[in-house]
Amino acid sequence: MASATTSVLKPSFKIEEINQQFTEATASQIIQWAVDTFGDGLVLSTSFGIHSAVMLHLVTTVVPDIPVIWIDTGYLPTKTYLFAEQLTDRLNLNLKVYQSPISPARMEALYGRLWAQNDVESLNRYDQIRKVEPMQRALKELGATAWLAGLRKNQTDHRKTLDFVSQQGSVYKVLPILTWNSKQVYDYLVAYDLPYHPLFDEGYVTVGDWHSSRPLTASDEHDRDTRFNGLKQECGIHLPQNMAESESLNSSLL
Template identity: 75%
Template sequence: MIDLKQANQALETDLHHKDATQIVTWAQATFGPGLILSTSFGIQSAVMLHLVTQVVPQIPVVWVDTGYLPVETYQFAEALTQRLQLNLQVYQSPISPARMEALYGKLWASQEVEAFNKYDYMRKVEPMQRALRELGATAWLAGLRADQTDHRKTLDVVTQQGDIYKISPILNWHARDIYKYLQAYDLPYHPLFDKGYVSVGDWHSSRPLMAEDESDRDTRFRGMKQECGLHLPQTPGEAESLDSSYL
């Protein structure tokens, strides 16, 4: 496997001029069986699921199921899994929703960012870290876009998160690019898109877009944060990386 310096050299000399499919092809050639794809089965998830599986049909697709997703998300996930014949790998927290609520209460209802961070670590970050370890992942394809959050504006197509390389093939796409791709391949948006949702996660922390919202991510986490922690640096300073200073 190449090191990050080599990956960055490839990026500087080649990938900046490649389209999303070519970047996925490069990632497969570079990282081979260590390459995985993550999905949330969110509003626009069909784009990355289709784009990547056209190049790597049997790539492990990691879905972190928090146990609090809307009914529509579970139905959307089932439909896309069948249509695209996904090699779906579902990961969940070892702490059930009922047990978590009994021990810690409804963390998402708190007015403190720290409570949200604790929730996100238990239900999302830990299961994803476990998935990366168990699947032997060396590189992770993700559908991050620079126009989604302040943190994502700082990313490159190839970055490093802990010991894992992160590749974001559609980092520089905009909403119109997503729409064109979905139309071109007759792919669906998440069902809640028709109800005004532009981003969807857990049922208790997602809502439709409102006129005063400045970004899609304002509709998540009651506007208290933009990132759940999955795409923030996982380092010894992890607590700091999940802090609101990253929002």
């Protein structure tokens, strides 16, 4: 694996051109391109969410030993931890678990139960401590120059604007299943006999921390209304870490 001091690759491609080419490419072709382009600098992230088995299977079929980054907030549902063990064993994942240096108990002592304060500022502080900082540290320590993720356009307003390949800070972001719909995800799970998160059977369509996720209801207009008390759609991990992003984290439209 590349060291944390690895310099950012100067791409031998133009992002606009490669994104145009990828409109006709399969997910596996996009993954293979990323492997060929970034080599040991390529990592994969997972949340062990509802359909995480799709990306984990897709990517490890092409590159079995890729480092898989999992941000463990310390507040995940019990069934998520069990699901993570199941998939890690089945797919023989090269799992890299990262956590905040601030324990849940210490955070609550200093700031209270941030998720229960019902304002975006508190949720953003929670996400920065428990999710964003560990992810940025993981990318740095693993010497990542490119990052595969399973984001899809139909998940959030922000994700509708994304391209197959972009830059997030100094790291390239590659999204092989960006244009997949729910049926394609389901069909892939069935085709390869892959498990979905057990909370799906309890009405969850997306799942994160136990205190900030709930089942879908008839009054919800969007799947992500079931996250973050409906106050926002993104936790910040998949948003650029710059001044513009700092401002956008304060918007419930993201």
